[in-house]
Structure formats: structure tokens, C-alpha cells
Amino acid sequence: MTHTREKPFQCDLCDAVFSRKGNLKRHVVTHTGEKPFQCDLCDVTFTRKSHLKYHMMTHTGEKPFKCDLCDAAFIGKGSLKHHAMTHTGEKPFKCDLCDSAFSQKGLLKQHMMTHTGEKPFKCSLCNAAFSGNGHLKQHVMTHTGEKPFKCDTCGTAFSKKCNLKYHVMTHTREKPVGNDLCDAGWISSGTALLKHHTKRHTGEKPF
Incomplete structure (x- = not known):
């Protein structure tokens, strides 16, 4: 039947x-909400x-799908496929409203909310709302004070991974952001010091 594309089994509910x-x-389970497969180690069904x-691997730590180009490993084949695009630069999911493109369908879906203004992820502790669950998680840490990203060199902890990344550069003295006017460098392109330094070359006055 799979060769002839015949589909004789029809759902009574759709x-x-x-x-x-x-x-x-x-498929029928998607209508009934039944979840008969339960984890022996927790209450998830x-x-x-x-x-x-796949869930059991979160307990065992098993990650059988390994990247051929780096040391990354994943629980599912789909996650590995998405990761591979970080090496190839492939971004097959394109926005219909602007030129943005993404490696994952979920990222495109989240991006579309910047056009619609939709913010379905709401904080239970205040009135803040966000377009992505990741942004909500980061926001919640401002309430809980949680800082899971810790520096291996000095122990300083941060609520955001990007802040830890910039902090580590203060130890390595890495300054990846340069300018076309001199040999000076900075950790981030958004720093006020970089902007002020550039104005010294251009003669631009801020006021």
C-alpha cells in the first residue's frame, strides 16, 4: 500500500x-490527548x-548522533541536522516579509512575531511578554537571581551566555572588534568606548 500511495485508513475525527x-x-492520540508511554524515572508521559x-536519553546522557566537523553530539537526528547548518551556513527558512533567513523553522516562526507583534510567552511574575520562550527564560532569571553561566577562570556568574562570553575575553584579552581608522580593538561593537573612540577620529561631536 505504501508503494501505490493508497491510504485506506481514515480518522473518524478529522x-x-x-x-x-x-x-x-x-494520530488518534492527538485528538484524545492520551499519553500511554511513561518515563520510569520521572512523571513525564x-x-x-x-x-x-528520546526523553530517556536526557536521563542517561546518551547522545548517539555526532557531528563530523566538531565535537558536538545530540540526542536526535533532527538536532544534528540543524547543527550541521552552523557549519555550512545554510539557511533554508526565509521570511516572506523581509530578507531574513534561518537555519531552523522554529527560529523563522519566532522571527515572524517581530512582524506581527505577537508575544505569546508571558511572565507569571510580572506583565512582561516575549516572542520566544528563550527570552522568557532569561527574563525570569531577573526575578529569581539565577546565574547559571559561570566563568571557569574567576567564578563570576551571569544570567546570559553572551555576557559570559564577553567576560571571558577580559581574561584572554581578546578584542575581536576593530576599526578601519587605527589598530585599537574592543570586545563588543556596541560598547560606548568604541563609539567615543571612533568620534575622535572622525571629529564628530556628540552634542
Whole structure:
């Protein structure tokens, strides 16, 4: 049946059709909300056995899908595929409203909210709302004071990974941001010191 593309198994609750009875059975669970596959180590339940299998790896730490170009490893094949695009620079998911492109469909979906203004992720501790769950998590840390990103050299901790990255450069003395006017360098292109220094060359007066 899979060769002839015949799909004789139809869902009684919607118009979906399937070539195999097992696929129909898995689909029906999306209507009933049933999650028969439960983790033995925690209370999480899943609609599919394969999802439970991936979840178990979060307990065991197993990451069988390894990148051929670096040391990164992942639980799922899809995650590895997305990661590979960081090496190739491939960004197949393009925005219809601007020139932005992304390596993952989820990133494109989140980007679209910058056009629509939609902010579905709301903070339970204040009125703040965000377009992405990651931004919400970072915001919540301003309430909890959590700083999970710690410097291995001095122990200073940060709520954002990017802030830790900039901090580490104060130890390594790395200054990746240069300018076309002299040999001076800075950690970040957004620093006030860089802007002030550039104005010294151009003669621009801020006021």
C-alpha cells in the first residue's frame, strides 16, 4: 500500500488518512490527548514510544548522533541536522516579509512575531511578554537571581551566555572588534568606548 500511495485508513475525527493502521492509531492520540508511554524515572508521559526513547536519553546522557566537523553530539537526528547548518551556513527558512533567513523553522516562526507583534510567552511574575520562550527564560532569571553561566577562570556568574562570553575575553584579552581608522580593538561593537573612540577620529561631536 505504501508503494501505490493508497491510504485506506481514515480518522473518524478529522479528514486525515493513512497508509498504515499503526500510523492512524498514533494520530488518534492527538485528538484524545492520551499519553500511554511513561518515563520510569520521572512523571513525564508521551504519546509515542519513540518520544519516550528520546526523553530517556536526557536521563542517561546518551547522545548517539555526532557531528563530523566538531565535537558536538545530540540526542536526535533532527538536532544534528540543524547543527550541521552552523557549519555550512545554510539557511533554508526565509521570511516572506523581509530578507531574513534561518537555519531552523522554529527560529523563522519566532522571527515572524517581530512582524506581527505577537508575544505569546508571558511572565507569571510580572506583565512582561516575549516572542520566544528563550527570552522568557532569561527574563525570569531577573526575578529569581539565577546565574547559571559561570566563568571557569574567576567564578563570576551571569544570567546570559553572551555576557559570559564577553567576560571571558577580559581574561584572554581578546578584542575581536576593530576599526578601519587605527589598530585599537574592543570586545563588543556596541560598547560606548568604541563609539567615543571612533568620534575622535572622525571629529564628530556628540552634542
